[in-house]
Amino acid sequence: MLRLMASLSCLLLVGLNAQAQAVLDPALVERVRQLAETAARATAPPGTRVVVETGQLDARLRLAPCRQVQPYLPAGVAAWGRSRIGLRCTDGTARWNVTLPVRVAVYGRAVVAGAALPAGVALTQEYLALADIDIAAEPGAVFSDPAQLLGRTLARPLAAAEAVRAPALKARQWFAAGETVKVLALGPGFAVASEAQALSAGIEGQDVRVRFESGRVASGRAVGERQVELPL
Known part of the structure; x- marks a missing residue:
């Protein structure tokens, strides 16, 4: 037993x-x-x-x-x-x-397309809506506030009620080659701001080379309007 x-x-x-x-x-x-x-x-x-x-x-x-x-x-x-x-x-x-x-x-509240939208459209409030969706259903970050997307351009078409995810958006150009940019050098527990000249266009999230007044060239990341972050 x-x-x-x-x-x-x-x-x-x-x-x-x-x-x-x-x-x-x-x-x-x-x-x-x-x-x-x-x-x-x-x-x-x-x-x-x-x-x-x-x-x-x-x-x-x-x-x-x-x-x-x-x-x-x-x-x-x-x-x-x-x-x-x-x-x-x-x-x-x-x-x-x-x-x-x-x-x-x-499941959470996120911004979705209010109607079927073609690639290349500039997003306005009328194109967007909020809905409860499965934000884990596909890869890519979602947005909780339509204001975050106003003026952004779609890189691919969206179906009606489809979530607007980060990969569906065209990367923004924050500055052009030759422009003066603010460079924020980041280290453990400190940050130092300076100015430099962009050697190429600053595309959102991409690396960009900049030249300081001293002639030194460094590589950072375009993070905003005429802004570059340089990790140390």
């Missing part, structure tokens, strides 16, 4: 069987869901709602019985959208390590 109870306990803890269809125990599924939700909430904006859907293990798996399965978030795996949670056997006849597919949705 004790041997039978031990066998049943083993199957409950592992949440798997060795048949063609790998079946997860509900308690293990809940641990996976909680782990994925905790990881998503760590980076989710305030006021958003996280929903986790767990998938199924590959039905072809043959996993040895295990008394203890540890769920974990694999290194380098995204906490949002379509992702995977690792499952490793830490106490069993064989040490195995597999991954379980999950989908992590993060």
Whole structure:
């Protein structure tokens, strides 16, 4: 009887069987869901709602019985959208390590296209609306305030009600080659401002070379209207 109870306990803890269809125990599924939700909430904006859907293990798996399965978030795996949670056997006849597919949705208020918009259109208030969407459904940052997007140009078409994400916008040119720019040199615990001449156009988020009055040339990043950040 004790041997039978031990066998049943083993199957409950592992949440798997060795048949063609790998079946997860509900308690293990809940641990996976909680782990994925905790990881998503760590980076989710305030006021958003996280929903986790767990998938199924590959039905072809043959996993040895295990008394203890540890769920974990694999290194380098995204906490949002379509992702995977690792499952490793830490106490069993064989040490195995597999991954379980999950989908992590993060629902929040964001700016969307008020109608179908073509590439190249300059965004105005009439083109934009606010809606509750899954901000984790696609890569790219979303915007919570339409004012942040006024005057920006679309790099690709948007469908009606589609979120306006950063990759859908054309990069802004903050200054032209030859213009005088403010350079902010940033170091640990300090910042020093000076002026320099841009040697190329300053495209949003891209590196740009500048020449100081002394003749020294340095490379920084265009971050705003005639503004360059130079990390030290």
